[in-house]
Amino acid sequence: MAALQNSLPSLHHTLFLNAFPQKGLQKHHHTAFLCCKRGVSVRVKAEQSSSAAASSSSSHFQDSCGRRQMIAAGITAPLVSIVDRTSITFAAETKKGFLPVTDxxxxxxxxxPFGWQEVVIEGQDKVFKDVIEPLESVSVNMIPTNKQDIRDFGSPQEVAETLIKKVLAPPTQKTKLIEAAEHDVDGKVYYTFEFLTLAPNYTRHALTAVSIGNGKFYTLTTGANERRWSKMKDRLLTVIDSFKIFNV
Structure with missing residues (x-):
């Protein structure tokens, strides 16, 4: 664990914003994407105005679904078409309801999950989030390491507790580790863990996967508001289970 403790300053710099997915600085790589982003604001506003004019019997759930359908159809498709394909490719086939990213x-x-929007948050390599439920997001981060195996940093529980307390949650928030485990995929060891972060006005239920490859310590974190955990659990588990590292 001493090796992981020594890595914490760099980990903190690159991962700490995971605890604040709703407050991250949103920027985009391309001018065309910025135009698309401005289009998002207009379309969402138009949808909200239309909803306000609708009859009082329309439920919040129907409004949310309508906005999600609009976002999925009007935002995600153009987003996919303009992402920098020199580093990311989107496969023709994937699990229903999801989009793949390969860096x-x-x-x-x-x-x-289909419908999440790519944003750029300083210090994170890749971030996708739901524009309506900002606590629903996935992010990937990396730092250099001379270790060859995640087990060199300690057991799954030791690594999980250290990252949660020192990196993945701010010191003002209470945290709770629910479960930590180890699994092997194609000869590479991954640690995965489930935890809660308790803020004054919300509780985030999160999942993290960590592994080592290509001289880097990889961390993927996804999560949702606790009130939506039962609805999002299976989708977030799919995100965690899909995370793979390959040699480059």
């Missing part, structure tokens, strides 16, 4: 430069891949 050929950094050597990792994962799935994320």
């Amino acid at each position: 050929k430069k950094d050597g990792y891949s994962f799935l994320y």
Whole structure:
């Protein structure tokens, strides 16, 4: 664990914003994407105005679904078409309801729920989030390491507790580790863990996967508001289970 403790300053710099997915600085790589982002604001506003004019019998759930359908159809498709394909490719086939990301430069891949939007948050390599439920997000981060195996940093529980307390949650929030486990995929060891972070006005239920490859310590974290955990659990588990590291 001493090796992991020594890595904490760099880990803290690159991962700490995972605890604040709703407050991250949103920027985009391309001018065309910025135009698309402005289009998002207009379309969401138009949808909200239309909803306000609708009859009082329309439920919040129907409004939310309508906005999600609009976002999925009007935002995600153009987003996919303009992402930098030199480092990310979107496969033709994937699990229903998900889109794949493969970063050929950094050597990792994962799935994320259809309808989530890519944003850029300083200090994180890749972030996708739901524009309506900001606590629903997935992020990937990396730092250099001279270790060859995640087990060199300690047991799953030791690594999980250290990262949760020192990196994945701010010191002002209470945390609770629910479960930590180890599994092997194609000869590579991954640690996965489930935990809660308790803020004054919300509780986030999160899942994290960590592994080592290509001289890097990889961390993928996804989660949702506790009130939506039962609805999002299976989708978030799919995100975690899909995370793979490959040699580059």
